[in-house]
Amino acid sequence: MATSYEDRVLRVLAYIHDNAAGDLSLDALADVAAMSRFHWHRVFRALTGETCAQAVRRVRLHRAATWLVCTDRPITDIAASVGYPNPSSFARAFSDAYGGSPAAFRKAGQFHPAQPNFKTGGYPMHPVTTRTEPARRVVALPHKGAYSEIGKSFEAFGALCESRQLWPQVGPVLALYFDSPDDVPEDQLRSYAGAEFRGATTPEGMEEMSIAGGKTAVLTYKGPYSGIAAAYHSLFGNWLPDSGEEPADEPCYEIYLNDPRETAPDDLLTEICLPLK
Numbered sequence: 680m681a682t683s684y685e686d687r688v689l690r691v692l693a694y695i696h697d698n699a700a701g702d703l704s705l706d707a708l709a710d711v712a713a714m715s716r717f718h719w720h721r722v723f724r725a726l727t728g729e730t731c732a733q734a735v736r737r738v739r740l741h742r743a744a745t746w747l748v749c750t751d752r753p754i755t756d757i758a759a760s761v762g763y764p765n766p767s768s769f770a771r772a773f774s775d776a777y778g779g780s781p782a783a784f785r786k787a788g789q790f791h792p793a794q795p796n797f798k799t800g801g802y803p804m805h806p807v808t809t810r811t812e813p814a815r816r817v818v819a820l821p822h823k824g825a826y827s828e829i830g831k832s833f834e835a836f837g838a839l840c841e842s843r844q845l846w847p848q849v850g851p852v853l854a855l856y857f858d859s860p861d862d863v864p865e866d867q868l869r870s871y872a873g874a875e876f877r878g879a880t881t882p883e884g885m886e887e888m889s890i891a892g893g894k895t896a897v898l899t900y901k902g903p904y905s906g907i908a909a910a911y912h913s914l915f916g917n918w919l920p921d922s923g924e925e926p927a928d929e930p931c932y933e934i935y936l937n938d939p940r941e942t943a944p945d946d947l948l949t950e951i952c953l954p955l956k
Contacts (some may be wrong), residue, residue, distance in 0.1 A: 681941070682724055684726070684842070685838065685839065685842040685843075686728070686887065687709060687712040687713065687714065687722070688712075688722065688723060688726045688727065688838045688842070688871035689835050689838060689839075690709050690711060690712065691708050691712050691723065691731075692734070692831070692834040692835055692838060693831060693835070694708070694711045695708070695734060695735055695738050695834075696738060696828065696830070696831040696834070697831075698743050699738065699739050699742055699761045699762055700759065700760050700761060700762050701762070703731075703735045703739075703762065703804065705719070705720060705731050705732070708723075708731050708735075711942035719731075722749065722861040725841075726838050726841045726842055727834070727837065727841065728836055728837075728841070728940060729940055733940075734834075735762075736772065736776070737776075738830065738834075739761040739762050739763070740772060740773055740776045740777070741760050741830060741903075741904065741905070741939075742760075742827075742828075742930065743757050743758070743760075743761045743769070743773060743781070744773075744777060744784065744788075744903050744904075744944070745827045745904075746760070747781055747784055747785040747788070747905070748784075748785065748788045748905045748906060748908075748909075748911040749827070749905070749908065754766065754769075754781050754782060754785070757769075757781070757850035758770075758781075759872070761918070763920075766780050767952065769781070776944065777903065777944050777945075777946075778943070778945060788903070788905065788906055798929075804896070804913060805898050805899060805900050805901075805913050805914075806912055806918065807880070807896055807897065807898045807899075807914065807918045808896075808897050808899075809894065809895070809896055809897070809922075809924070810894075810895060810897055810956070811892070811893060811894060811895070812890070812892045812893065812894075812895040812897075812952065812954075813892045814889065814890060814891055814892035815850075815853075815874065815875045815889065815890040815892065816876055816877075816887065816889055817853065817855070817873050817874065817875055817876060817887065817889065817890060818874065818876040818878075818881055818882060818885040818886070818887050819836065819854075819855070819872055819873020819874070819885060819886055819888065819890050819955075820831075820832045820835055820836050820839075820871065820872050820873060820884075820885060820886070821869070821870075821871055821886060822869075822870045822872055823866070823867070823868065823870075824865065824866055824868060824883070825865050825866075825868065826856060826860065826868055826870055826908075827904075828906070829854055829870055829872050830872075830904075832870075832871075832872035833852075833872040834931065835855075835872075836872050836873055836885075839882065839884065839885070840874075841931065843882060843942070845878065845882060848876060848877045849874045849875070849876060849877070850874055850875030850876065850877060851874060851875050851934050851935075851936075852873075852874045852934070852935045853874060853875065853932055853933060853934045854870055854871060854872050854873070854875065854932060854933045854935075855868075855870060855871045855873075855888070855890070855930050855931075855932045856868075856870045856930055856931050856933070857869040857870060857871075857930045858870075858888070860908075860915060861868065868937055871888065873885065873887065889928075890932060890954075891929060891954070893927075893955075894954070894955040894956075895952050895953065895954050895955060896914065896918065896919070896922070896924065896952070896953040896955055897949075897950050897951070897952050897953075898910060898913065898914045898918070898950070898951040898953075899948065899949075899950055900948070900949045900950075900951060901945075901946070901947065902945055902947060903945065903947060903951075904944075904949070905945065907933070907949060910949075910951055911931075914951060914953060919953075924951055924954045924955045924956075925955065926954065926955060927954040927955055927956045929954040930951060930954075931953050931954075932952050933949050933950065933951055933952065934949070934950040934952065935947075935948075935949055936948035936949065936950065
């Protein structure tokens with residue numbers, strides 16, 4: 680598809696992520712794309728696999744789920760911040776997507792790390808295995824800022840793969856995380872959203888990098904992406920101290936085993952990979 684259409688989709692995806700509380704109606708997004716409403720929704724669906732309404736709803740509710748778990752902001756405030764000024768409408772939409780009320784989701788998923796007293800335990804448990812991972816050649820788009828908002832770069836990556844018909848050359852979808860949120864300010868966190876790549880040439884506009892492979896601790900997390908941060912605490916707070924292993928000087932990465940557009944949040948599967956020496 681012509682680059683102009685690709686650019687329009689990327690522009691609209693970025694706009695959705697940057698304006699969760701704003702007017703994200705089909706008419707408004709068509710204006711951002713500079714296309715007619717009638718044709719725009721067909722272009723968007725062809726390149727993303729979702730309607731505009733489905734994408735807006737998913738992005739808004741994912742952001743709400745993250746804030747419910749990671750902050751103590753009032754639910755009504757969170758609702759308004761993701762475009763639901765009516766709390767009842769927000770509760771219905773959230774329950775439809777996540778299988779429970781926002782309050783219940785917060786109660787079940789809120790993670791309060793233990794005080795820093797160098798004791799392990801107190802973290803949610805997840806299965807961890809040690810295995811030999813293959814070396815991977817990766818193409819990806821950069822993301823700078825909160826890791827919970829990397830979806831913005833994944834949306835753009837998926838649209839580019841669809842526009843350029845790259846999917847036959849793409850392997851597992853994954854993300855690489857280069858900084859620790861405990862040590863680096865949120866707005867400076869570096870990560871990449873992409874996939875293993877088997878094509879001959881790095882696609883224009885993407886960056887190529889490699890994962891060395893080798894001995895790796897793999898934690899399998901099942902559930903909404905908003906709970907992944909707590910899973911890292913489990914890996915480093917429960918498993919690593921008792922494992923006898925030492926991390927390699929390489930970034931962690933995540934492998935996503937199913938598609939959030941087609942999978943209920945509770946059924947999402949993510950492998951958190953920690954390279955070992």
